[in-house]
Amino acid sequence: MTAYLNGQFLPLDEARISPLDRGFLFADGAYEVVPVYQRRPFLVEAHLQRLQRTLDGIGLPNPHTFAVWRELLQRVLADSAFDDQALYLQVTRGADSKREHAFPSAVAPTVFICSHALVSPSAAQRELGVAALSVADSRWLHCDLKTVALLANVLLRQQAVAVGCAEAIMLRDGLLTEGASSNVFLVSDGVLLTPPADQRILAGISRQLVLELADRNGVPCEIRDVSEAEMRSADELWLTSSTREVLPVSTLDGQAVGSGVPGPLGRQMAAWYRAYREQATRRVDV
DSSP: OEEEETTEEEEGGGOOOOTTBHHHHHOOEEEEEEEEETTEESSHHHHHHHHHHHHHHTTOOOSSOHHHHHHHHHHHHHTSSOSSEEEEEEEEOOBOSSOOSSOOSSOOOEEEEEEEEOOOOOHHHHHHOEEEEEEEOOSOSOTTSOBSOOHHHHHHHHHHHTTTOSEEEEEETTEEEEETTBEEEEEETTEEEEOOSSTTSOOOHHHHHHHHHHHHTTOOEEESOOBHHHHHTOSEEEEEETTTEEEEEEEETTEESTTSSOOHHHHHHHHHHHHHHHHHTOOOOO
């Protein structure tokens, strides 16, 4: 597989960074994952806009214009063997000559892109739903920035995986925040609920699309703080992310969510999402 690293396209297993790279030493960097269907990137502009917000948030100048980013991503995905891909891009503050907490001056950022096969939920998971585990949200208070500082998310996700669950759903001060690698929606009495996109959560690209589809199709929706009690009594619970799209949760902490099977609004939203994605990535042969 071809990767891009600091101006060079090269085999992924030949890509190397300095051990003094600040992404390696301090998790001082930003990243995005762009889904690709039939070699067409999906919602790439929204991902690049979020990358810009994260870079602005950590005081790291964007090394490329959006046009250049699109060209680089297109080259990497074109060299991949897979039609459906997950394009990964990462920008760190670069490598200084020493390990020092303060930002270095006049250091070039490290830019890395690679691609892997897109791993989506199985048909059984979409049909039956997945299990989730509720956990305390122990992360820092800038969850709105998509940085590579993901150790807390990794540990919480592993806690869920260790007991046979697909995701960890986080709670902070009695309120729902998000999943370890997803946003969370719930349905209560026909109303779609999701927490606000403040510093407690990462505003997902798929989350925003679900909100737009809900508005377009007349689904009542409230963006507000959601209590743990509301979450546990919900009729439906969903995870959303670029790779999961809309994935129902059928059990939480071993207890059935609603009737214990994916609900009607979740099934409908998944169909709307899929139709939107297929239209947006449809090939037009000239």
